[in-house]
Amino acid sequence: MATTTEGIQLERVDLVGGHKTYADVTNDICRPLESFPTKTWYIAFLVAVSILGLGLTAWGASIWWGLGLWGIHNTNAWGADIINFVFWIGIGHAGTLISAVLYLFRQNWRTGINRAAEAMTIFAVICALMYPLGHTGRPWLAFYWLLPYPNNMGSLWVNFRSPLLWDVFAVSTYFTISAVFWYIGLIPDLATVRDRAVNPIRRKVYGLLSMGWKGGGRQWHHYEKAYGLLAGLSAPLVLSVHTIVSFDFAVSILPGWHTTIFPPYFVIGAIFSGFAMVVTLMVIAREYFDLKAYITINHLEAMNKITMCTGMLVGLAYATEFFVAWYSGNQYEQYAFLNRAFGPYWWAYWTMITCNSIIPQIFWFRRFRRNVPMMFIVSVFVNIGMWFERFVIIATSLHRDFLPSSWDYYLPSVTDWCITLGSFGLFFTLFLLFCRFLPVVAIAEVKSVMKTGDSHGH
């Protein structure tokens, strides 16, 4: 039979294991949504909510008594809050990379993991957004300070030349577009859940959420076009977001921050940490929901390869910074970097180097790339390392500025740690709820890449 114009396709490796039929796929992925949660889920949820509660208490205290509860001071005016902001935005980036960039490159293996990775993006951005809003001190007034709107002070407008304002636009756009992209991807699967529902209330709720999706040929026609366009918009968007986040530092004149390598360095670091977080979550989810046929060891191996590759790119960025500092001949720049590695914060710097540049090297060996406990441990180390990377950039560059009389030392306070932990509580609470109420694997997309789904009939 004559095929369409896409050219020759070689025999594909089956992306879904275990000889599944379409109905098996639907059943396997919908089952966790249609049964009562297990004891393990309740325990995990209870733990996550408790940690979130600790974080909210710390936030409450910070708002009630003020930001004096944080470790920041005149010298280190930025601390754990900005570290966590950059950390969480970075985590989010892997989700968009998997969903949009791998889609554009026709990497069909992404279908097993893209839904959960996109959910991770949205939850991570929510975690990130708390920090700059909280750092204003009066978050309920933050929108008056952050957004341009006509007012009776002139109008007095926001400063469009400030990277902090670019951030407002970048992060809110990122959140909105990621959420829309995710939701559009969910619609056919929500319709699947709706059509399986026995309980009328459940059918109603999922019916509303799926917006009356029917799966018509004309619907798919527009749907696929819109999905591709959103992927095309998301891909440069994700690069722009961490670029702009890096401008918060690079546009300043502080040695250690004022460097042109920051945008690619931040973007690569974001992908690195994000992929590690995807591995952390996927290893747990595939075990717990028995999705090993959909999130296969090959998926995990592919992610580990990306983790190692981006880890080495991050290592290259660390080395380049030192080279440029030496080559610039600028004593302040040189001091900032020597101080970073061998000054009072040496412990943070070498934690970062160990976790980010040394530990992932284990993935040179296929045996370790395909070893689930091993990759779980490495992914946790990478996340610790990437948290420390932001700590190193922010704390060490600020603590010794041009004037030795104002030199100081920064450590996060107890409140800072509680808020930091709390954001992990929020992240896992949202993720656990997601696993209960929405399909964790993109059902329609998985079916479309199954071998039986090949419609060409050759």
Place this chain on the structure above:
Amino acid sequence: MATNASTAHGAVAYFKSAAEVVVGVKAARAKGFVEVETYTPFPIHGMDEHLGLKPSIVPWATFLGGLTGFMTALGLQVWTSAIDWPINVGGKPYVSFPAFIPILFELTVLLGGLSTAGFMFFLNGMPSLKANPFDPKITDDRFALYIPFRGQKVGAPEVSAFLNTLHAEKVTQVTEPV
């Protein structure tokens, strides 16, 4: 059959594989049936060509939305920074174009993306609370070929008879509006 056909809107054949529904669509279009529609659990590669659909007009919404975002960002930044209340920031020009690029980009993407999604929903008749007249299995593992009775050169019995020739799993009449 005749009484049925007078109240029915069309006939639908259900298949178990994507390949069968593609064969069915090709046969139906070759027979001269118009407004042929498929209902499938996932998008089938090349179905738009088989159905004879024109390229989707969704990209126009992306373009116009993106253009609106770009112009809005440009107008907003230039007007507020240089016209409404010019403020000297670090000796930079009032219209400091390089500093305006990030927000130009972000608003272009924001409005481009939102209009893409909104227009896609509009074209697909979503949100809709209408009951779906088809077998709920079409979001699971069934592939439907639907031919409306109105507008065909032949009568309803011929449409049903044609669908019966396709070796479908089942052929039924659709009495509710689609």
